[in-house]
Amino acid sequence: MLTVTDGPSKERVKLAGDRLRAHQSAAKVLPTQSLLTELDVVGHWRAAHGVPLTRVAANLRYYVAEASGGSFVVGQRLKRMETIRDKLDREPRMVLSRMHDIAGARAVLPTQADADEVLRRLRGQRRWQLLPRTWDYVADPKPDGYRAKHIVARKDGVLIELQIRTAAQHAWAELVEQLDRERGLRLKAGRADPEVMAVLSDASLAFADLEEGRLDRTATLQRVGELLRALPTTRS
């Protein structure tokens, strides 16, 4: 089993990230064999996140079960290699060994009060460390309208992102994933049209209105439907 101790060193991972970024921008193209070697280093680094991710996600499930006032789900994923490579391009100063979302766990709860209670319990536990920062996209949504609160755990030498979402925030995020793919919006790649982002952001406000009781579900769906019809239909 791979752990961070028998995985590649952080220095080697940083180097692999720098080499892949240079290769992808054509600043310094790697011969095929070297490219495969660097991808293998990143693959091993990602694999080293697997066991810590599962432990942290299992703990998260426990706290979510305690805090949720209703139903809930907790899931996890290891980031796709393609998305890791896209992110290297998008964030030229990022050091690969410090990328904090290679491993991600996600909790979805009914209300913001439930979500905030989970965050409070996570801050109070001592099973693993948390970075001090909370990425509060509820107070400050991303330009495309993404809302959720993220925190980052440090477990066995690797970083693990925890996304704490309400059902409404999650419904919006999954809608955008589906739209991104069906309509080629290039949101994941960070290259979406500002007009598209404005429409998605308006849709996100409708989900916030639902969450806060200003719209019912039927009215929310109607509003989101109107906004979707305003989106460009051709693939970029």
Add this chain to the structure above:
Amino acid sequence: MTRATSYFLLSFHAADRSVDVQDLGPDEAAAAAAYSALERSVDSATVEVVLVGADSLETVRKTHSHYFSGTQDLLASVEKNLLAISPA
């Protein structure tokens, strides 16, 4: 306290929005190895491979629902997601 985590390797086919699910059980090391091997063997332009985990496939269908929405209407997917998690 917690149920064991199962790993599922998803292959999403953009052309018909279908998804193949390989249930890899609870062996994390085997799951990570299968992930890298499959990822290397497919054309990433047409097949999206991702390793997810949860207490069940039913949970993954909620936490990562967009891989399972098929050709379902966008608003129908939204409604399903809203109904999946409900207050007490």
